[in-house]
Amino acid sequence: MKKLFYLLIVLMLMMMLAACGATDETEGDNGDTAETDAEETTDASDDTSWTEVEESGVLVVGTSGTYAPITFYNESNELTGFEVELVKEVAEKLDLEIEFSTMDFDGILPSLRNGQIDVAAHDFAITEERKETFDFLIPHKYSYGSIVVRAEDADRFESAYDLEGVDVALGSLTSNYAIFADNIGANGTAYDGGTEAILRDVINGNTEAYLNDHLVLQRTIDEFGDDRLVVADQVKYHATESAMAVLKGNGTLKEKLDEAVQELIDDGTVARLSEEFLGEDVSEPVDESEVVGLDGE
Numbered sequence: 001m002k003k004l005f006y007l008l009i010v011l012m013l014m015m016m017l018a019a020c021g022a023t024d025e026t027e028g029d030n031g032d033t034a035e036t037d038a039e040e041t042t043d044a045s046d047d048t049s050w051t052e053v054e055e056s057g058v059l060v061v062g063t064s065g066t067y068a069p070i071t072f073y074n075e076s077n078e079l080t081g082f083e084v085e086l087v088k089e090v091a092e093k094l095d096l097e098i099e100f101s102t103m104d105f106d107g108i109l110p111s112l113r114n115g116q117i118d119v120a121a122h123d124f125a126i127t128e129e130r131k132e133t134f135d136f137l138i139p140h141k142y143s144y145g146s147i148v149v150r151a152e153d154a155d156r157f158e159s160a161y162d163l164e165g166v167d168v169a170l171g172s173l174t175s176n177y178a179i180f181a182d183n184i185g186a187n188g189t190a191y192d193g194g195t196e197a198i199l200r201d202v203i204n205g206n207t208e209a210y211l212n213d214h215l216v217l218q219r220t221i222d223e224f225g226d227d228r229l230v231v232a233d234q235v236k237y238h239a240t241e242s243a244m245a246v247l248k249g250n251g252t253l254k255e256k257l258d259e260a261v262q263e264l265i266d267d268g269t270v271a272r273l274s275e276e277f278l279g280e281d282v283s284e285p286v287d288e289s290e291v292v293g294l295d296g297e
Contacts, residue, residue: 007178049250053118058097061087062117066194067171069139069219070123082277083121086140086261087244089269093260104192105172109134112247119257123213125176125240127294134245135254138261140270141242141282145177145292146214148202150222151230157209160184160237169198169210176294177211179240183296186211199224213240215278237292241285282292 037095053059063071063084071081079100091098101117112120126136147168150159162211164185170178173190181188189207191198201207203226210217214231221229244261246254264270265283274282 024061041092047249047252048117049246049254050252051254052257054094054116058099058181059087059091059094060099060101060116060118061121062101062103062119063099063121064105064108066121067105067216068195068223070216071121081270082141083123083244083254085273086264086270087119087167089264090257090260093263094256095289102105105257106174109245112245115247118246118250118253120245123216124240124245124276125238125242127176130245133248135248135250136245137254138258138265139241139243141240141274142285143215143240143242143282144236144286144288145180145211145238145240146217147209147211147232147236148199148217148229149201149209149232150205150208151228153208154230154232154272157232157235160235160296163209163211163235166208169201169207171195171212173199176197176238176240180294180296181211182291184292185296192241194292197218199226203228215280215282219278236290238294239286239288239291 013260032170042288062098063080065071065073067081069081070083071079074080079102084100088098093130101111103111104121108117108122109118109124111117120134124130124136126139132138145160147163160180161184163181168186168188170181170188170190172178173188178188178190184215186209188211191201195210197212198207199221202210203223209232212220214233214236217231221231244257261270270283271281274280
């Protein structure tokens with residue numbers, strides 16, 4: 001009888017321990033989920049990026065004003081360009097005033113990171129490296145890179161691979177065009193005196209080619225007005241998706257800006273502005289089958 005009694009006691013204790021273990025495990029799962037949900041809710045509620053902009057009534061936008069036809073000063077000394085006019089339309093959609101902060105290209109993303117501006121608008125290509133620090137809006141421009149060369153050398157460059165070992169001009173050593181030049185084995189030199197100095201150096205033989213977005217290049221030489229220069233259309237590299245950027249974590253601001261950009265794509269405003277400033281509709285992705293990648297492959 002004693003053995004039976006002790007056996008019953010042991011069984012009861014085992015059942016109680018099992019029940020407690022099951023309860024603890026269930027509570028742990030629910031608790032973890034609840035804690036995660038709470039953290040996510042807290043994080044979302046802590047994001048005041050849109051509220052701050054909405055309350056101030058002003059959207060501060062960083063750009064250079066020196067990269068025609070994306071961002072430049074016209075003959076009346078007014079800041080304009082494809083992306084400048086687009087961000088003006090975005091601000092109007094959101095009932096905001098807009099304040100442009102002009103600076104060197106290399107300073108725009110650092111200014112965004114430091115909270116000096118709300119949005120970076122300068123034809124920024126979306127890259128994995130940039131996405132580590134910044135969130136990009138819906139892409140509004142699809143394109144690829146090419147080169148400006150002397151007309152007599154147009155047939156010399158049959159593809160982007162022919163840039164290997166060639167002296168090339170760049171607008172900035174931190175741009176994706178500089179990264180591509182390095183990856184393809186070109187000898188890149190950055191100019192800080194604007195595109196006119198670059199184009200004159202190409203004409204004079206001080207450099208062999210100028211790398212940039214093919215639409216920007218075509219508009220640049222059209223305005224420069226010298227038939228000794230051409231875009232080598234067969235050279236295609238680095239297919240791009242360009243978008244405006246905000247600091248990572250500013251999700252509520254990104255959401256509002258995305259809504260406005262999408263409306264402007266849907267109603268044809270982006271296509272109209274790109275036709276006006278770039279000569280064609282850039283709101284649709286390009287065929288990448290003949291485009292050499294950013295890595296030079």
